[in-house]
Structures are given as structure tokens and as C-alpha cells.
Amino acid sequence: MTILQRDDEIKVLLERTRTIAVVGLSDNPARDSYQVARYLMDHDYVIYPVNPRITSFMGLTSYPSLEMIRQPVDLVDVFRRPEHLPALVESALRIEAKGVWTQLGVSHPAAAARAASAGLAVVMDRCIMVEHSRLVL
Secondary structure (H helix, E strand, C coil), rough: CCCCCHHHHHHHHHHCCCEEEECCCCCCCHHHHHHHHHHHCCCCCCEEEEEECCCCCCCCCEEHHHHCCCCCCEEEEEEHHHHHHHHHHHHHHHHCCCCCEECCCCHHHHHHHHHHHHEEEEEECHHHHHHHHHHCC
């Protein structure tokens, strides 16, 4: 795939995606990750919470790592600091995810290049909730 920047490319990714692993998901309603995951659930995406510090999110089991998820994952949505992205890209590749998305303020050019060169769709430094409401609704 490639690093997606055009609206039409991002729209297609969001329309084709059904399952999203949300890495760094918080069970605190005041956190952005909570609000985004809830929004995605409200818009019929299947969410897999990934955070070793919580056991569940809105009734869903939270996984300590991407590799612990036993169902197919279309997109890995990352709410972690940029220095964690290289390892998360490798995990996304191991679980055969189709893409990696990082939230506003989270960018790592080398990790993006690695993911894209391995065939993943990549969106960096954008809020998936904002882009979905702008492009899909």
C-alpha cells in the first residue's frame, strides 16, 4: 500500500475497514481514545481494545498486545507516543492487519515507511473520528 494523504484514499480505507484494534485505549471517559473508540463503535466498527493496564472497555475484553487478538484486524489505530510506533508496526505486520492509523500529534516517518513498504495502508497524525465524520458521514 502506501501512506495515504488524499481524502478519497482515506475515505476508501474507512469504508473498507470493519475491525479496528485501538492501541492505548483508556477506560477514562475524559480521554480522547475513549471518545474515539466509542464513536467508532457507534458507527458500526468492531473494536478490539489494546491496553495491558485495563481489563475491559465498555464490556469488551482488553488485550495486553495486538498479538493476543485472535480475530482478523483491518486497522490498528494508535494512541501511543511516536517512539512506540516501530514496534507497533511490527506487531501489526505479525497479525496481518491491513493498515495503521496514528492519531493527531503521533508521527514516525521511518515506521510509516516500513509499514507502507510491507503493504499496509498508513495514515499518520490525523484523528480517525474527525476524518470519518468529515469523509464518510
